Amino acid sequence: MTEPSPPPAAPIADRYEPAAVEARWYPEWERRGYFRAEPDHPGPPYCIVIPPPNVTGSLHLGHALVNTLQDILIRAKRMDGYNTLWVPGTDHASIAVHVILERQLEAEGKTRQDLGREAFLERAWRWKEESGGTIIRQLRRLGASCDWTRERFTMDAGLSRAVREAFVRLYDEGLIYQGDYIVNWCPRCQTVLADLEVEREERDADFVYIKYGPLTLGTVRPETKLGDTGLAVHPGDPRYTQYVGRTLRIPSVNGEIDIQVVADEAVDPDFGTGVIKVTPGHDPTDFEIGRRHNLPVRTVIGFDGRMTALAGTYAGLDRFECRKRIVEDMQALGLIDRIEPYRHAVGLCYRCKTVVEPLVSKQWYVNVKPLAEVAIAAVREDRIRILPRSWSKTYFHWMENIRPWCISRQLWWGHRIPVWYCDADGSVHVSRTDLAACPKCSGPVRQDPDVLDTWFSSGLWPFSTLGWPDDTPELRTYYPTSVLVTGYDILFFWVARMAMLGLHLMKEVPFRDVYIHTLVRDPQGQKMSKSKGNVIDPLGVMERFGTDAFRFTLAILAVPGVHDIRIADERVEAHRNFANKLWNAARLVLSNLDGYERGGDVGPAGLPGRWIESRLQATMTSVRDGLDAYRFSDAAAAIYQFLWNDFCDWYLEIAKVSLYHAADPAERNRVQHALVTVLERTLRLLHPFMPFITEELWQRLPHEGASIMVAPYPKAAAPPDAAAEREMGLLMETITAIRNIRGEMRLSPAQTLTVTVKAAAGDDALLRAHGALVETLARARVTTDPRATRPRASALGVVGRSEIYVELEGLVDLAAERQRLEKEIRRTTEAIAFTRGKLSRPDFTERAPAEIVDKEREKLAEQEALHAKLVASLSWVG
RNA sequence: GGGCGGAUAGCUCAGUUGGGAGAGCGCAGCCCUUACAAGGCUGAAGUCGCAGGUUCGAGCCCUGCUCCGCCCACCA
Numbered sequence: 001m002t003e004p005s006p007p008p009a010a011p012i013a014d015r016y017e018p019a020a021v022e023a024r025w026y027p028e029w030e031r032r033g034y035f036r037a038e039p040d041h042p043g044p045p046y047c048i049v050i051p052p053p054n055v056t057g058s059l060h061l062g063h064a065l066v067n068t069l070q071d072i073l074i075r076a077k078r079m080d081g082y083n084t085l086w087v088p089g090t091d092h093a094s095i096a097v098h099v100i101l102e103r104q105l106e107a108e109g110k111t112r113q114d115l116g117r118e119a120f121l122e123r124a125w126r127w128k129e130e131s132g133g134t135i136i137r138q139l140r141r142l143g144a145s146c147d148w149t150r151e152r153f154t155m156d157a158g159l160s161r162a163v164r165e166a167f168v169r170l171y172d173e174g175l176i177y178q179g180d181y182i183v184n185w186c187p188r189c190q191t192v193l194a195d196l197e198v199e200r201e202e203r204d205a206d207f208v209y210i211k212y213g214p215l216t217l218g219t220v221r222p223e224t225k226l227g228d229t230g231l232a233v234h235p236g237d238p239r240y241t242q243y244v245g246r247t248l249r250i251p252s253v254n255g256e257i258d259i260q261v262v263a264d265e266a267v268d269p270d271f272g273t274g275v276i277k278v279t280p281g282h283d284p285t286d287f288e289i290g291r292r293h294n295l296p297v298r299t300v301i302g303f304d305g306r307m308t309a310l311a312g313t314y315a316g317l318d319r320f321e322c323r324k325r326i327v328e329d330m331q332a333l334g335l336i337d338r339i340e341p342y343r344h345a346v347g348l349c350y351r352c353k354t355v356v357e358p359l360v361s362k363q364w365y366v367n368v369k370p371l372a373e374v375a376i377a378a379v380r381e382d383r384i385r386i387l388p389r390s391w392s393k394t395y396f397h398w399m400e401n402i403r404p405w406c407i408s409r410q411l412w413w414g415h416r417i418p419v420w421y422c423d424a425d426g427s428v429h430v431s432r433t434d435l436a437a438c439p440k441c442s443g444p445v446r447q448d449p450d451v452l453d454t455w456f457s458s459g460l461w462p463f464s465t466l467g468w469p470d471d472t473p474e475l476r477t478y479y480p481t482s483v484l485v486t487g488y489d490i491l492f493f494w495v496a497r498m499a500m501l502g503l504h505l506m507k508e509v510p511f512r513d514v515y516i517h518t519l520v521r522d523p524q525g526q527k528m529s530k531s532k533g534n535v536i537d538p539l540g541v542m543e544r545f546g547t548d549a550f551r552f553t554l555a556i557l558a559v560p561g562v563h564d565i566r567i568a569d570e571r572v573e574a575h576r577n578f579a580n581k582l583w584n585a586a587r588l589v590l591s592n593l594d595g596y597e598r599g600g601d602v603g604p605a606g607l608p609g610r611w612i613e614s615r616l617q618a619t620m621t622s623v624r625d626g627l628d629a630y631r632f633s634d635a636a637a638a639i640y641q642f643l644w645n646d647f648c649d650w651y652l653e654i655a656k657v658s659l660y661h662a663a664d665p666a667e668r669n670r671v672q673h674a675l676v677t678v679l680e681r682t683l684r685l686l687h688p689f690m691p692f693i694t695e696e697l698w699q700r701l702p703h704e705g706a707s708i709m710v711a712p713y714p715k716a717a718a719p720p721d722a723a724a725e726r727e728m729g730l731l732m733e734t735i736t737a738i739r740n741i742r743g744e745m746r747l748s749p750a751q752t753l754t755v756t757v758k759a760a761a762g763d764d765a766l767l768r769a770h771g772a773l774v775e776t777l778a779r780a781r782v783t784t785d786p787r788a789t790r791p792r793a794s795a796l797g798v799v800g801r802s803e804i805y806v807e808l809e810g811l812v813d814l815a816a817e818r819q820r821l822e823k824e825i826r827r828t829t830e831a832i833a834f835t836r837g838k839l840s841r842p843d844f845t846e847r848a849p850a851e852i853v854d855k856e857r858e859k860l861a862e863q864e865a866l867h868a869k870l871v872a873s874l875s876w877v878g
Numbered sequence: 879g880g881g882c883g884g885a886u887a888g889c890u891c892a893g894u895u896g897g898g899a900g901a902g903c904g905c906a907g908c909c910c911u912u913a914c915a916a917g918g919c920u921g922a923a924g925u926c927g928c929a930g931g932u933u934c935g936a937g938c939c940c941u942g943c944u945c946c947g948c949c950c951a952c953c954a
Contacts, residue, residue, distance in 0.1 A: 012913095014913075014914065015914080015916075016914095016916090182952095200950095200951090207954090217954080218954075219954060220954075221954080266952080266953090266954095267953090267954085268953050268954085270953090271953050271954070272953085272954070276953090276954050277954080279954095283952075283954070284952045285952040285953080285954070286952090286954080287952090288952075344953090344954090345951095358952095390882075390883085391882095393881085393882075394881085394882070394949070394950085397880095397881070397882095397949095397950075398949095398950075401950085401951090488948095488949085491949095492949095492950095556902090557890095557891090559891080559892070564947090564948085565890095565891090566890065566891090568889095568890075568903090570889095570890085570902085570903055570904090571890080571902075571903080573903090573916080574902060574903065574916090575902095576916065577914095577916045577917090578916095579916090580914065580916050580917090581913090581914065581916080581917085583913085583914080584913040584914035584916095584917085585913065585914080586913085587913050587914075588913035588914085589913085590913095591913075592913095629894095631894095633892075634892090637892085637901080637902095640901095640902095641901090648913085648914085649918085649919095652913075653918095656913095660912090736919095736920095739919060739920065740919095740920065740921090741920095742908090742919080742920075743907075743908070743919065743920030743921065744907095744920070744921075746907070746908065746920095747908085748908070748909075749908065749909050749911065749918085749919065750909075750911075779911080831898085834898065835898085838898085838934090838935085841934065841935095842934090843934045843935095844934040844935070845934080846934075847933090847934045847935090848897080848934050848935070849897090852897055852934095852935090853934095855897085856897090859898095
């Protein structure tokens with residue numbers, strides 16, 4: 001174990017400067033191997049696989065959030081003694097890479113076809129080597145404690161082997177098959193898209209009513225008219241029964257055509273004219289209708305988005321150009337009945353936003369239905385917990401209505417489909433290894449030119465990264481992984497596929513928990529996008545406010561829920577201030593440690609010491625409970641409140657009394673001990689959230705061990721000290737009451753007040769014992785006397801059954817006190833009326849639980865007592 | 879078309895078994911009190927979207943409505 005860095009001798013700056021601290025500690029942790037995990041390390045395994053960011057990516061707020069949350073969990077578990085592994089890596093993102101590279105090529109006036117497959121792939125790899133590391137470097141900047149020695153890439157040799165293994169097994173089981181169906185085709189990307197990869201967008205269009213002989217029907221895509229092979233009506237539609245089964249000869253743009261009329265349930269008789277044209281080649285519904293009625297597929301739009309030879313005079317025209325032209329032509333021929341405006345959803349390619357064209361083509365599919373059933377059961381039986389629970393419903397809905405998954409893509413960057421065709425004997429071979437010749441006839445073979453959907457390989461991620469298909473120690477130790485942290489946007493794309501593939505290939509769930517976090521939006525609630533120019537760069541935020549402040553902000557925003565969170569500078573700034581507060585609190589402690597002997601017997605703690613200890617214990621419990629339930633916000637807020645409100649605002653102020661004016665050296669030593677031990681544990685508790693500043697300060701404080709990263713995670717060891725909390729509460733209320741009068745009376749903080757406390761019986765001893773504390777924190781001379789009489793010209797404060805008199809003689813006009821009292825009286829009068837009203841209703845006193853009624857009675861008694869005191873005081877004032 | 883969620887202080891949002899509403903920021907007043915002005919103390923501010931219902935009691939449970947947001951979907 002490397003020795004810890006000695007605390008710098010130089011005095012500590014009065015502001016926390018994150019940059020140097022962050023730059024120093026991350027490489028040091030990595031160098032010491034704290035991020036590394038091994039199956040034979042001690043402790044129960046705890047494993048997270050990172051949602052692999054696209055190699056194309058650079059860190060955005062979504063990455064920052066998901067990886068901060070994972071790092072918080074991982075760091076806490078590592079400190080807590082788990083054998084902790086966080087597997088990092090990146091995804092090859094076929095289509096995203098294609099979009100980027102093809103844009104580059106376009107700028108050079110080239111297409112990928114000009115380049116050819118080999119050269120394109122070479123370029124893609126080069127690009128990956130150059131730019132693919134960006135996001136990984138940025139994750140380090142975020143403090144992510146991934147085991148970088150285990151970094152994976154979906155196109156690594158190992159993972160590619162896993163992809164082939166999965167494909168071959170599923171094929172052998174008959175779950176992967178090839179078929180001709182209508183697909184979503186992106187004419188720009190030149191590839192098929194899965195249904196999930198098609199986005200919908202509302203657009204205005206012309207609803208064109210075309211005359212088909214005796215019939216009229218409406219369409220928004222008149223150009224597909226050229227591919228019509230039928231007309232369809234609802235079987236029960238009396239208007240059209242006479243036409244069903246007939247073949248009509250009707251005039252059209254390219255002369256007369258024969259067209260068959262069929263009856264099909266899919267037609268909605270109430271929409272439009274109740275007649276639809278059937279274009280099996282260019283519409284999913286029509287494709288199904290065509291299949292049912294044996295209507296031929298007539299492809300008039302090609303893969304390039306231009307009209308085919310079958311479009312006759314329109315051949316070669318762009319599909320949208322053709323739409324305009326054909327309407328003009330039909331108008332000239334009198335074939336158009338009317339045109340109405342219409343708003344409807346069009347399908348867009350999720351990567352390049354090109355309008356998707358439905359086309360018939362041969363693709364590879366996975367029959368996911370049987371896999372989905374198993375994956376549904378896993379969630380139903382709680383073997384996978386989806387949190388927040390409400391997401392299960394979405395998961396079930398999608399899984400229960402799942403359709404075959406189209407896994408082939410007409411792209412080059414990705415895992416090439418491991419299928420070889422022999423043209424000589426027509427055989428098809430699926431193989432784990434590359435084939436050079438046909439196993440049957442030894443003739444030449446050609447491999448399927450397509451690659452697999454990117455999500456096919458990411459669906460294997462939780463086990464492919466651990467060595468599958470080999471039976472590795474990693475796989476045995478860390479699978480199933482403990483939790484998957486991700487956003488709801490990839491619940492179907494990724495989480496569902498991992499659940500299905502993991503359960504099928506590993507016979508075991510890929511993760512126990514799935515924590516679905518919300519997405520991050522800009523301060524106006526807008527989705528961040530480059531085109532809107534509202535993208536907040538996490539690196540810039542970290543630069544300005546520090547990584548710890550940024551992480552803490554993300555954690556405290558991470559409320560379990562379903563609506564998105566917004567991030568604004570002010571939030572991060574507030575937590576930058578929190579870091580600074582912590583820094584200065586530590587500075588105060590550190591500058592008062594002279595003479596402190598660690599490990600010595602300091603004797604029993606005083607009341608404030610017991611109190612802060614009790615608060616700390618409660619905080620530890622809150623933080624652990626929060627983390628266990630993925631309530632990051634609760635956990636972070638608990639530390640924030642403890643550190644700022646309890647520790648800084650109260651305990652440090654109290655401690656100063658002993659530090660600066662210690663009654664005896666033992667007392668000073670006791671306080672030093674409390675300061676050190678409380679702060680040291682608080683730093684450990686906070687470390688997963690704010691790793692850098694906590695390490696820096698921890699190293700400077702007396703501590704055990706080489707690094708806070710590998711120090712134990714604090715755990716509550718004692719129940720709350722109820723007596724200490726109650727007694728300190730009374731003292732704090734007393735101090736607040738005096739301060740309150742000072743504030744309301746506009747008395748200068750510099751003015752030492754003269755205060756008499758008429759202590760109630762039970763509180764007398766306590767107030768006397770800690771009179772000095774009250775005097776210092778309230779800046780007052782305090783006389784405690786159960787039989788005190790009220791001095792003339794004084795303000796009244798009430799704490800419990802004790803009364804506090806603050807002398808105002810010569811300080812302020814009594815009118816101010818009168819005003820203050822009147823306000824208080826109005827308040828209590830209202831409160832009493834409310835409580836009395838409640839208690840006067842028999843139904844309440846008879847039907848509410850006795851303890852509730854008693855509480856109300858006590859409350860009323862208190863309110864009335866306070867009221868009486870205030871009223872008496874009012875007449876007393878004048 | 880189906881489903882889900884939201885509406886709480888000027889702003890952004892918490893509020894987990896239903897017992898007279900909280901935080902951060904902002905605002906007002908007083909303070910450079912030897913850790914911190916990126917700070918301290920004090921204070922003002924809410925008919926918890928609207929209308930009903932259940933209950934002794936509703937921000938919380940039920941119904942309806944209004945206004946937002948998201949997801950899914952083969953009405954051309």
